[in-house]
Amino acid sequence: MKTETLITKLKAIYDEILRLEPLSEAISKTVHPDFRPSSRNLIRYLVLRDHDLRKLHDPLSDLGISSLRSAEGYVLTNLHRVLHLLHLLENKPWPKRKEPSIIGYEHSKYLIRTHSNLLFNRPPSFNTHEVMVTMPEEAADDLQLIEKMASNGMTIARVNLSHGEEGMWLAMVENIREASRKTGKDLRIYMDLAGPKLRINFPEGVKSLPIREGGTFALHKAPVDRNAFDKARAAEDGQLPVPVQLSIPGVIDALQPGDQVFLDDGMIHAIVTESGGETAVVKIVKTFKSRLKPDKGMNIPDTVLKLPSLTDRDLETLPFVARHADLLGYSFVNSEADVANLYERLDSLEEAKPGVVFKIENQNAFNRLPMILLEGMKHNRIGVMIARGDLAVEIGFNRISEVQNEILWLCEAAHVPVIWATQVLDTLAKKGIATRAEISDAALSVRSECVMLNKGPYILDAISELRTILGRMESHSSKNRNALRPLRIARKNLEFLEGTPMAD
Template sequence: MRRRRAKIVATVGPASASPEMLKALFLAGVDTFRLNFSHGTHKDHASVHASIRALERDMRRPIGILMDLQGPKIRVGTLRDRKITVRSGETIRFVCSGSEGDGRAIPLPHPEIFAALAPGDDLLIDDGKVRVRATRLGNDYIEAEVIVGGAISNHKGVNLPGTILDLSPLTSKDRADLESGLHLGVDWVALSFVQKPSDVIEARALIGERAGLMAKIEKPAALERIDDIIQMSDAIMVARGDLGVEIPHEEVPARQKELVRACRLAGKPVIVATQMLDSMVAAPTPTRAEASDVATAIYDGADAVMLSAESATGLYPREAVEMMDRIIRSTEQHKMYRAIIEATQPDEDQTPPHAVAAAAAGLASAIHAAAIVAYTSSGATAGRIARKRPRVPILATTTSVEVSRRLCLLWGAHSALSGQVQSYEEMVGRATELAKQEEFAVSGDSLVVVAGIPLGQAGTTNNLRVVSVS
């Protein structure tokens, strides 16, 4: 049992792909493992997936697996001399096609940029280290003024913060990766560079119900349609890396708070990601600012926080997970935590399922229940209860292995598999057995049991009962 509510997601890479390290990371606190399909082969990911599922069997605990698609990364082409240096105030030229670029013509082999860009729009190169502004455009060229100079080298990334591109979020590589991941049986698919709700619809058509769909918010355009994107997704990732390139740095913290609150209001899990303990890639301890960054995400009410290079390629993957676990537990135990979380409570949703879930959270707190036991066939009942961020843990029991794994991302949820129950009394009896078995309750404790009647039917959270453990 984790002695915390927020979850930890860790990226698997060369530093953490061995079965021994995966086990060490799980025991240190990882709830869901991320497979980054921007790197590695299908064979590599299949091997890691098999190791995680073997670990799951050994630990007898569900473990989530998130596959993260690369998405349509825009890059400059090949430069004749591999690198050029541009200076503020000078004019440079981008071309859509042609020979290798030089200082006068930088290849940018993305026709969709030439179709969408307008004079005055900015292009950010190499994570914003170089900034240029379009001044004159043709069908196959862009002239731009250099605003912030620097070096441009082969295949550096390009961001266009003010431009919506007519670009599918799924490249041919993504589609092949997606088929491979779904065949393996991943639990979540993270969709990169989402710009608009139709991007989510396109991905949903391919994924169906085979995995949860997570939209990564890293484009300003997505912020303009965020409510629709949240409603169409199963979860959200606040991907602060590219988002922090495309919007001013000083706006990122407020946007993070807005996104976390919007997801909580909608009852959808939200992950805060990117550079959370970045110095631990090369050092055994984080900076104080990084520790504060993780704590801020927890105070905001995020469902999960994520490690990227820290666990994938860093020198101290286990220590990074242990540190994140300690920061979360310390934050959640602080005297200010409950006051802040309850001050940001979302308004009540005027539907019976949400009202029952809210009542369960309030009742469990009032009677000092040992846990809330949520019978859930799709995960929705547990999600409605977690939305209230109750003081007591949520024991989310389901008959579905897939649902139990997806719940490894949900705030406060300890997921456990349960067999089918045929009657109301059997449900109550099973709830008390599970609470004792999972070490949430002992004889004399009270439990709040929430379910939908008829049993096993999704979306029918309508029943609440207090039971004593005997």
């Protein structure tokens, strides 16, 4: 490609960014002062990624010029300098003009580091990855376990409010604070709001249920009678649907025949065959497990739901979170309106405000991520968690790598720290030995600011191994380089910002 052609194509993108600067400036005035440059860079990045840049990279590299592959954090500066160099090669003047507020490479690194320090409540000198670990139930009684976790490299203790009750959570908090004092390690506490998570409930005392392909469940709104449950399990032909209760009864009204149902992080795939009234029947079409335990999650990606991101239970536990947590995980956030609602609730409390992490767990949240970020930027302690378990089931396992990359890019453009979560070194934590794929995945997590491990009997080994991997990769990697095809999410959010409603 000729240099003149490169100039023409890049100049068109540059001019489009400048055209939207009044909008960027107006939006920047609505966010927290700490995020004003970042909000403008995010909008510039949306403009950049609305274009197909793939054919520009190789010609730029041949000329020894940046190929825009790592421009997320400083879009306009990068583009400006590339155009300047191209003009010099053509012996053409690059006209001096009053440029809008710009961010350079070093400033972009400073912003992401500063925002990370604010979110994670850590000193400016901190220069490595956070390691978050989910607390097992025994952490409420076993202080030494938490001390060992801290000594092995854990910096953030995660208390999952989807399980247990306030007494257990408080005991965990007290042990975490004591472990921090005794070890001299700066442990911070992260708490997940449960959110509208769909779960399957069995009658009391039932520990697991045998399942097979072709078997059926009857999802009930009301608690299930144990006799009816046992009768269905004992049916010789296996065709009598086993009755189970759905944790959010109103969802049954939204289910339609043909809707897909996934259980236990996608390990069980079923289809709705009947719906109406108090129940819906689903048939298992594929399973990778022979038994289903109670309280496992359920995903219904085909079904349109209108559920509030903050449930009644979340609102009840919010004061406890504000009193005891350094970080709050906002589960199943769907839109910028959900973000505004959470902060309105937090502002009504007298307690200190924890940092807020937006958990991206479904298609809606991913589609509206730029808007969620801009709304969150009205406050200065925010982050994003790539909740890869629910997200993979919702969008499809074949898309999770692509989508997690897009989330990383958008957050880097916004200078918002990212938590890399779900099944990191999971086999190691549970069985004592890691798979090769897990090691590769853990190495990729260096692109985030924090990595989350789940619980398991070998969790101490998993923490140590993750620290080793991150320590080695930190000297090799800093964020990413990519081909940069046009992103649909960029176009949709630009249309929304410019006043055209964004279709769901």
